[in-house]
Structures are given as structure tokens and as C-alpha cells.
Amino acid sequence: MKVYAIDPETQTVEELDIEMKANTTYTFFNSILIDELTTINNHIIHTDTNALSENKKAFFIGEQLIIGMALIIGKIGMQESDVSIGKKDLEKLIRFETSDFYKKAFSLLAQSEINLYKIFSVNQAGEEVNISTEWVLFAFDMADDRTKEYFLVELQKVTDSKEDVFAFMQKLGQLAINAAR
Numbered sequence: 135m136k137v138y139a140i141d142p143e144t145q146t147v148e149e150l151d152i153e154m155k156a157n158t159t160y161t162f163f164n165s166i167l168i169d170e171l172t173t174i175n176n177h178i179i180h181t182d183t184n185a186l187s188e189n190k191k192a193f194f195i196g197e198q199l200i201i202g203m204a205l206i207i208g209k210i211g212m213q214e215s216d217v218s219i220g221k222k223d224l225e226k227l228i229r230f231e232t233s234d235f236y237k238k239a240f241s242l243l244a245q246s247e248i249n250l251y252k253i254f255s256v257n258q259a260g261e262e263v264n265i266s267t268e269w270v271l272f273a274f275d276m277a278d279d280r281t282k283e284y285f286l287v288e289l290q291k292v293t294d295s296k297e298d299v300f301a302f303m304q305k306l307g308q309l310a311i312n313a314a315r
Contacts, residue, residue: 135153137206140204169251176210193229289302
């Protein structure tokens with residue numbers, strides 16, 4: 135099966151021909167904790183859930199934050215298939231640069247067990263809105279420098295005191311939603 139492997143360390147996209155078995159993605163990442171993202175139509179992006187805590191390098195596919203290696207597999211309905219996106223088209227979607235804010239936040243979050251993609255709810259005008267830690271980071275990355283500094287200082291306090299980082303993300307996610315009104 136034709137798939138793509140993206141390595142942010144070498145900033146390369148490699149086309150691979152692999153035989154898909156029940157344990158292929160786990161073997162690729164040498165981990166049983168895998169996140170599956172559906173950013174690209176008719177494709178699944180597999181990433182190692184442990185990449186953040188292992189201080190792996192981050193990158194973006196479109197606006198989707200990815201940490202560490204990524205394995206992209208095509209998907210037709212429920213079946214895995216060859217990738218259908220062209221390599222050059224995929225490379226146009228990839229951005230290997232991340233801001234200093236992201237780098238500092240990642241170094242602090244690496245000390246926690248947080249999953250960037252776990253969905254949680256916040257309240258917006260009386261309705262529940264689903265967001266994730268990834269979204270919270272995205273929102274604060276767009277903020278002014280003072281707000282970014284506030285986020286990082288408060289995150290530092292939470293990680294130093296071994297408080298619940300997920301609860302912190304929920305609180306800051308609510309603040310970001312409130313500010314967006």
C-alpha cells in the first residue's frame with residue numbers, strides 16, 4: 135500500500151510501500167498509543183501520542199498541528215487504501231516552522247500527560263462548544279505578546295506545582311472562547 139511518512143526532523147516526505155497489517159502503525163511508531171486525525175479528505179494521519187512528552191519536533195499540515203513523525207494512509211469509506219493526494223500537493227500543505235510560543239508551550243507540556251487532540255467542552259453564549267488543547271494553543275499563538283506571556287507563565291506555574299494541566303487548558307480554552315465574542 136502506498137503511504138507517506140513525514141519526518142519533521144529531516145523535513146522530508148517519503149513515499150513508502152508497506153503491507154498493512156493489524157500492527158503496522160504501532161510498529162512504525164514503536165508505540166501502542168496512536169492518534170488518528172482526519173485533516174486531509176479520504177486520508178488518516180497517524181501520529182504517536184507520546185511524541186509531545188518525548189520532545190519531538192512539531193509541524194503543521196494545513197492548520198493541523200502534528201508532533202513527531204506522521205504516517206498518512208488513504209481511506210475509502212472504512213477501508214484503508216493507497217494515498218490519493220499527490221506528494222507535491224501534500225508538500226504544499228506542510229509547514230515545518232513553529233513559533234517560539236509553540237516551542238515554549240511544548241517544552242512545558244512535555245512534562246505532562248496531556249493529549250493535544252482530546253476534546254473537551256466549554257460554554258459559548260449558553261451552548262457547549264467542543265475544543266481541544268491544540269485549539270487552545272492555536273488561539274493563544276494568535277494573541278498579542280502579553281497574552282502569550284501570560285499563558286506561558288501560568289502554564290509554568292501549573293507544571294511546576296504538578297497541578298492538572300488538562301484543567302488548566304479547559305480554563306484557558308474558556309477564556310479564549312470568551313475573548314472571541
